[in-house]
Amino acid sequence: MNMEIKKIGRDACRVSSWSGGTTTEFSIAPENGNYQSRDFLWRLSSATVELEESTFTSLPDFDRIILTLEGEMDICHDGGPWIHLEEFSPHRFDGASETRSRGQVTDFNLMLRKGACTGDLEVLSGSGSEQTEDVYRTLFFYCHEGRMEVLVSGPEPVILDEGQGLLLRGLPSGSRIAYEIKPGTRAVKAEIHEKHENDKN
Template identity: 45%
Template sequence: MTITLIPREGATVGVWSGGTTTELALYPPDGSYAQRRFLFRISSADVQLEESTFTPLPGVTRYITPLTGGFTLTHPDGSSVVMEPLDTPYRFDGGVPTVSRGRAADFNLMCKGCGGVMTLAEGTDLALPGFNYYMLPAGGEVTAGGFTYRLRPLDLLLIETDRSVPVRTDKALVCRIDL
């Protein structure tokens, strides 16, 4: 088991038509979001337009939840979801056209060719075999492997393990990836 604190200061910030995106994690490390060469990506976007269209990402499973603000996501089949801060993460096909209405800061997981899920956790949790990224929207502490880690908002704590590991956490968004 390895545990790595990934401070937000090392993140890459990019500009898109609706605001900015902070790339917090990308795998493999030599991958490229721009070239669509990645297995998974964790990011946070600051959506500054009232209405924006998501970049089409065929073959990518996406998870999203607002950190602040809120939005409504709408798909061409008429389905939509209204989301408020820290709602249960919404899973959708990145290849389906998606329009967002509402200004927000959000948290995203994109998986391409690997299994992944984003969940909310608080109190006792279990890091599962694979990659487990913890992000505490309000900051706080995560205890795992006999150590306590203090995280600020948008810092990530990566627990990479081949077995289940008990974790104690303040309110967290958890991205679990199984390659």
């Protein structure tokens, strides 16, 4: 996997419409992957839900993680009980489930092809650092509000302002990454691991 360090702003992203609002696609793998044909391993996006009640698109081949960036929503899977989602609280569910929601929100989404990759969303605060485990690990830092700094390599950090993200792919094993969240900032980190032939069952 080739190393990629890419700063991404909302103004450079692909925007599409769905039945309940719009979706901004930050990143998709592989790079030529296509959401409409479901031909992708994973996808990071942010969507607006503009209807008071909406039905999620069925994605039976994918696991999903969602969190609300603005507003709160109630969500229901396969006719089960309604679950209340507060702002910046990740919720994981099966894309095959019949999913309905109530509430107008802006959310952040991670879609993961079942059996091909795993991942998670984490809400960030303060500062921290971590070390990459292998080249098949992808990180995406997203600054929804405020400002944050991410130090990847070299003496100068990458500065992320509101609506900007940083994609890190294929970093050499053992690479050190540090981040600092400025006061009043709300930010999210997505972590994705693509499975490969060296993974053990």
